[in-house]
Amino acid sequence: VCTSRFWFNYRHVANTLSVYRSVKRLGIPDSHIVLMLADDMACNPRNPKPATVFSHKNMELNVYGDDVEVDYRSYEVTVENFLRVLTGRIPPSTPRSKRLLSDDRSNILIYMTGHGGNGFLKFQDSEEITNVELADAFEQMWQKRRYNELLFIIDTCQGASMYERFYSPNIMALASSQVGEDSLSHQPDLGIGVHLMDRYTFYVLEFLEEIHPASQTNMNDLFQVCPKSLCVSTPGHRTDLFQRDPQKVLITDFFGSVRKVEITTETLSLDRDVAGFESKFLEEELATEPLKYAEQLPVAQIIHQKPKQKDWHPPGGFILGLWALIIMVFFKTYGIKHMKHVF
């Protein structure tokens, strides 16, 4: 999830797209990824290299290749939509790609980046999500067993405050900086004119580039990424809610997708001379008449529709009371005799 808008927050989009790219490289398909980008950097009018988003200076790596599927874009990235995706309370018309269809065996990785503070993360410069809301959303997910294990990574200023309030089991959290510290950005690119990546994500990506789908690297190595000397901020992590030992948790458990597979040893013996249900199938087809498109759409009704009249409600009690108070005070202070000048 990238929560920041505007051209100077290029690095947040680049962060998110880089993590997206690593996760896809390690095997997770698009149908299992929900990508939320709050602004479109590749086609931004200020982008000197349109249709690209670079994550290394000197334009080494274009992370906005031709295989990026953004599920929530631009103004659709709101706190409400984010919480709806997590808890599953989505309107029924939402397509499959915008939903989190996870069950009790799914390991979920959540990566968030943007501008944050002590206990909140800013969405789109107009709203915030607090750590309490996030913890409650995770609890709702746990109640419905929407995850088996959850890894939460956040790269913002004071990021550690976001995972302080978690209380559901099986959550591991990583943040780029402690409370009171700022997370810094990595490299400005003079050709594009903005900072391209944040430090924490940059070093996490360097770490991930060495992981391949069969790798046995565990979580403790991820915790060591980006020490203070490189990152200036102190990355933090939280594993007390997690039931397994982080040493035994593989990176590919969250970043890649390795399935449990069994060899099929049995077969069913089928009788090959069965005629089958073909006749039933054909009969069904003949019964329905083809419907013309125009008949299904009540065009006449739509064209001649009058605008719906909104019912008029008298002003509510609070407003009335306030106005009464103001008027009364006005006339009391200035005297009733002035009223006859008004009328």
Add this chain to the structure above:
Amino acid sequence: LPPVQVQLVVPMAVVFGPGAVPGGLPRPLPFRDLQEMEISVNRESPPFVTSRYEMRYRSTTAQEEAALAAATAREADAALHPLQDTTLGSLTIYVVPETSSLLPQGVSVYVGKHRSALVRAGGSLAALQARLREVTQVMSFTASSIAAALSDRVPNGQLSPDARRYLKSSLGYEITFSLLNPDPKSHTVDWDIEGAVNRYVKPVLDKLSLVANFSVDSQILYYAVLGVTPRYDKESSSFLLSAHSLPHVINPVEARLGSSAASLYPVLNFLLYVPERSHSPLYIQDKDGAPVHTNAFHSPRWGGIMVYNVEAPASPQVSLPVHVDVDMARVMEVFLAQLRLLFGLSREEVPPEFLLEGPGNEGLADWELDHLLWAHTVENIATVSTTLTSLAQLLDKIGNIVIKDDVASEVYRAVASVQSAVTELSLGHLHAAFQASKEAVTSSERAFFDPSLLHLLYFPDDQKFAIYIPLFLPMAVPILLSLAKIVRETRQRKKEPTKMD
């Protein structure tokens, strides 16, 4: 909500054939007996499941005797089928003499395609009862199958492989058959999937239609390669895929597999892979290095993949592409076996002296269907109770959430349905119990996942104060001061007339 107590009642009839009545029966035939057992899944958390077998012991009728006089067990089973009680969940066990030739040598129990079994009388009453217990466990449910149903409440390490394979109960499933042809220049593959679905898959799905709705799609993908390069083995001059590289095969392919945008049902993918000419023939190796005879593997809760090797053309001058007609029967045998396994219907845990009749084209025996229904009913009831409990907790925490009328009615309906499901289970009506549990799950899911229940939309009271006070307090200061002035003036004026006088 109080913890849900679920009692699974299995109505059973134990019918003694001539010469098979053991000595030492507690009462003369016919009589009834009850056997209750507690199935402990997880001591702390509900629901607490107990099982009760209501057994009716009787001797055979004349028609049944005639049926039992058949030559083989299969014929006897077929003849006995119309004479049995065929309601879902019930069992009939026929006891034949120990020395009867109806069952083959070394086999003491024969389990038929429907809901009956033939059991040898055994030496003594105790042996017979032990055998009866085993048979009923195989044919209805065991502690491990109930544990599988409630698997999201049991830590992962404690489950048997059967249980880990178990597909979650859902109102519908989407089955997708895909043909992967990575080398269209060499092979033109034709598969009569429509015919195969009608002929082989539809009977199975019709039988399973009681459990859920199924929709079947198929697709052909070209230039879809496996993510793993197979090794060339000189001895067998074939290519081998080892067992530990199989998990990495699925992901690159999955990215290319579509799924229906409209439905939210879990998808089961069955892939048929025709290897490239340069990698033919391709065999899958199991852990011991031996080639697997089905040449297929499956992944729990996802589906299965089968590798279909094409015969190399006899003469190397044959023109490419070679036309391949897929033998759908062989393919469907494997896919349907995988489908059974994915639903948790394996026959691995059966004791050795049992002979299980193959289910034939229907794909699963009646008692296996019952097996599924027991498990799904228990799972549905457990899911509903957790959903409703957590919904109640959510509403407690956020006091001012507005519950719409339809959400409230769904919750009431869910509670009523789950109560009726538990009642029906305790009466032994599996069908009614399953339908009630399905309704309960639908209602409770609809209530829980209603879009209006987002806790973000409802502010706690302290947030309301925090927003409105900074706005209205500065505005209120002159008003309050003026009010105070008015009050003072009125009081002065009241005092003045008395003073003037």
